Structure formats: structure tokens, C-alpha cells
Amino acid sequence: MTRLYNEPAAFADEMIEGFVAANARYVRAVPGGVARSTVSPEGQVALVIGGGSGHYPAFGGLVGQGLAHGAAMGNLFASPATQQVESVARAAENGGGVLLSYGNYAGDVLNFDAAQDRLRAAGIPCETVTVTDDVSSAPLAEKHKRRGIAGDLTVFKSAAAAAEAGYELAEVVRVAALANERTRSFGVAFTGCTLPGAPEPLFTVAERRMAVGMGIHGEPGIGETDIPTADELAGMLVARLLEELPEGVESARGARVVPILNGLGSVKYEEMFVVYRRIARLLEEAGVEIVDPHVGEFCTSFDMAGTSLTLFWLDEELERLWNAPVDAPAYRKGSVVAAERVATTEVDAMTDGAVPEASPESRQAASRVLTAIEALTDAIDENVDELGRMDAIAGDGDHGIGMQRGAHAARTAAQEAVTAGAGAGNVLLRAGDAWSHRAGGTSGALWGVALRALGVHLGDSDVPSAASVAAGVAAGAEGITSYGKAQVGDKTMVDAIVPFTETLSRETEAGASLAAAWTSAADAATAAAAATADLLPRMGRARPHAEKSLGTPDPGAHSFALIVRTVATVLADRQEGSN
Secondary structure, X not given: OOOOOOOHHHHHHHHHHHHHHHOOOOEEEEOOEEEEOEOOOOOOOEEEXXXXXXXXXXXXXXXXXXOEOEEEEXXXXXXXXXXXXXXXXXXXXXXXXXXXXXXXXXXXXXHHHHHHHHHHXXXXXXXXXXXXXXXXXXXXXXXXXXXXXXXXXXXXXXXXXXXXXXXXXXXXXXXXXXXXXXXEEEEEEEEOOOOOOOOOOOOOOOOOEXXXXXXXXXXXXXXXXXXXXXXXXXXHHHHHHHOOOOOOOOOOOOOEEEEEXXXXXXXXXHHHHHHHHHHHHHHHHOOOEEOOOEEEOOOOOOOEXXXXXEEEEOOHHHHHHHOOXXXXXXXXXXXXXXXXXXXXXXXXXXXXXXXXXXOHHHHHXXXXXXXXXXXXXXXXXXXHHHHHHHHHOOOOOOHHHHHHHHHHHHHHHHHHHHHOOOOHHHHHHHHHHHHHHHHOHHHHHHHHHHHHHHHHHHOOOOXXXXXXXXXXXXHHHHHHHHHHOOOXXXXXXXXXXXXXXXXXXXXHHOOOOHHHHHHHHHHHHHHHHHHHHHOOOOOOOOHHHHHHHOOOOOHHHHHHHHHHHHXXXXXXXXXXXXX
């Protein structure tokens, strides 16, 4: 368990502060994460990596000369928000464009894709390569759906070395994609991990049992077995990875391979050396030529007891790039020529503090928006444990905590904006950004999209009408389906959003008041959310464990319905008060 912390909600921020203080030679703090503290050559492609905190040395520990130029660091096990990724990319960019690379998780994909869109709109060339090395998370025919685990290192290292060698953006992308294609990983776990302040682990494994196919966020494995001996575990890991040779590798015999035995947090190095002893023998027996073996911690999961094996199948170019020198806080190789330090400047705030001018009517509406946000925050607080329980059945159990963090951040931002005289639109924009930034993950990003879309439609001049609210909600739903890629029937929050939006639009077009239309729409969302109990998830972390979620509603759909029902009560109370 995690024993040393102050306030659990502040853990990630305080961890980053301490990490930077201990590694100023390599990194500097920037809004949203860290960037190199050394000067990079003008015109060099910038590699920006990232993901949730809790995986050190991924991701901040891999920022430095010869490796990443910046890392967007989200909250614990939660993807960084869109504005965090954009901020880090702008700080790291050198005029040669940006490559974003990260593990293939829904929340990360959503936020990094949105940041990519913003960077491109600002005239900064930007491309993406997601890491998909975990063979247990999807079959070979659907390898694009696989998640990224310890194979992050091979992709990041190859792409960064290409950038250092002067490759242009398109060529760096090619190298990163090739490294990803030639990387395969498989892992196991013996105990779950416990987040700071949590009373129990995210998941448990029965005594003397081992979870097979573990994800780095505490996702349940694809099966369980009795704990094997070290030699038996080595055999299991090697056999699974040799079953699937990457495209372009005709035979394991004669192939040059980097093996990486990664510890997930609590397995001791001595134990891993015992396992690697047998791994090396098995690879040699298969005719594999072992190159630069790695045994240690490269992508952890707090205190999870487990390990994973990665095989990186080299070609001539990848081997040259792999051997290029690196000097980063948690990964060093060879000798680099020390670069000059970046001149320290005051870091800009992530959001502009100025409040746009608003009409008296919009400021009055802003107060009502704040009332709704305060009410929904209270509702999330009352249901946070239940939301976590629902999510833990087939996911990692953090939905309640994430929603709570997001709602509280949105409430604080809304209160500050109203106090500063903001209109309804600006209050929603700031609440959306705060929710996305603090909550992280998929749901945080989607709620940020929804609140921002509603804010844009309401603006700061006109009195919000039923029609403008319905149009804003529809724009938010369109943004959610566009970025999240989910459809009705996938067992996500979209299953509740679509009927809510359709009902709200239909009722307002028929002349119903906002309170009446919203209540009808909330009823539709509630029924739809409950019906997701009968669905199998087709997206996200719950997909590999679909059957486990049968009988339980989707947590995202359930929390959406909870929120819109709460807002319906606020609107009804206001309507009664005005009569």
C-alpha cells in the first residue's frame, strides 16, 4: 500500500514538484507536466509522451537528452487533460513539429487527439503513434486495440533517437510505428495496487494465485492460475511471446532481440534476476540473439506485485537507434554531450485569468449555473463509493474518485468565475476546463467537452433559452461521440447521452419549458443508463472483461443520469420559485 502522502488529492501534484526538485539537471516544470531543462537544437522534432501518474519511471523519468522532450503527467492512473498535453507540447516544441506517443487507452487517446487538433490549428505540425504492445489485451487480428505497457520504452527510445539524429517528423513517425510493430509484451500480477488514501487495493488476487495478462492500471487479468515457480513463469512469458512474431520477422532463430523484464512495483530485483536467468536460456534455446537485456522497473503500477516481459525485435536501423546515448532521470545509456540549460522564466498560467465582459442577464444566469454545479457535486459526493464499486467490476475502480475530483474542480472554478463577474458561457468554459484537468481520464475529458460546448453556445450576452441550452447540449453530445468514438450500444456514457439529447431537443422544439424538457430528458437518460446493465462493453478498459459487467450498468452512463437528474431538480425548484 502507499503509505507516504499528505492529502491524497494533492499526491500527483506534490510528486511532480518533488520529482522536478530532485532532477532539475534534466527537467523543468511546465503547466501540465515537465519538459527538458536543456536546450534542444532548433528544428528538431519534439517527442512528447505522457499518461497518468503512478507509473514511474514512466513518464517524467524518461524526459531528457536522447529521450523525450516533454511528458504530460495526469492524475493518478488518469490521462492528462487536453490542455495539459497542449501546454507541454508547446513548451517542448523546437520548430520541427511534435510527435505525441503514449499507451493506447481511451482517455489518453481522447485527450491527446484533442490536443493534436489544437496544435495543428495553431500551425504546429503534429502526429501521433500509440503504443500497443500488450498481447493479452486484444487478439492479433485486432492489435490496434491493444493497450500499451512496458513496451512504451522501446517506442519512445527509438523515436527520440531518430529525432536526435535529425530525422524529419514523417520519418520519426515511421520509426516509432516500426518500433511499436516490433514490440510485444505480456505480464502477470500477484497482488493489486493501492492508491494513496484508498482503504483497499483496486483489485485482489486470491492467496497463492496469479493474475495473467495484467494491465498497468490495475485492470483485471484475462485469467488466473496458481503461482508457478520462477522457471515456470519464465516459460509462460517466453512461450506466449514467441507464439506471435512481428511482421517482417520470419523466424525467431537468428533474430536479434532486446528482452525487457519489467517490475510493476513490488517484485524485488533479485526475484526478477532469478526469472530472467531462465528467460535468457529459453531465448537462446529458441535461437534468439539477445541484445542489451534490461531487468528492472521501467513502467510500474504503484505497489502492484507483478512483472512483464517485453521482446523488442530489432532490425539494423532500430538497433542503431536503440544504442544511441541517453541522459534522463531514470534511463541513461552511453555518453551525451551536455547541452545548455534552458533560461528559466516565469511559467504562464494554464488559463487566462481575465474574465470577458458579460451582460447583467448572463451574469444572473451564471449564478444559476453555479447552483446546478454545486448540486451535482453534492450528488457525486453522495454516490462516489457506489460509482467506484460499479467501475471495479470490469474496470479499474477509479470512476467515482475521478468524477469527484472533476466535479469539485468545476465547482471551484465556477465559484471563482461568478465572483469575478463572468457570464454563463464563461463559467461553463472554465468549469469544463477545470473538470477535464483535475479528473483526467476518459470521463474527465468528455465532461470537459460537454461543458465547453454548452458554454460556447450560451455565450455571455444573451439570456439562455430552452432552445440555446438544447443546442449546446446537442453540440456537446456531438463532440463526445466524435472524440470518444463510442456509439449507442457500446456500453458507455453515450448510451445515456444520446436519448437525453434527443428528448431534450424534441421537447424544447415542441414548446416545453426548459425545466419540463430537461426533466423528461433526464427520465430518458435514467432508463437508458439502467438498460446498459444488459449490454456487453465494446470499448475501453472493460472490453476485455465484458462478461463480468453483465448485470451492472455502465458507470459513465449511470453518473451522467445521476447528474442530469440532479440538474432537473435544480431547474424545477427555480421554476417553482419564479411562480
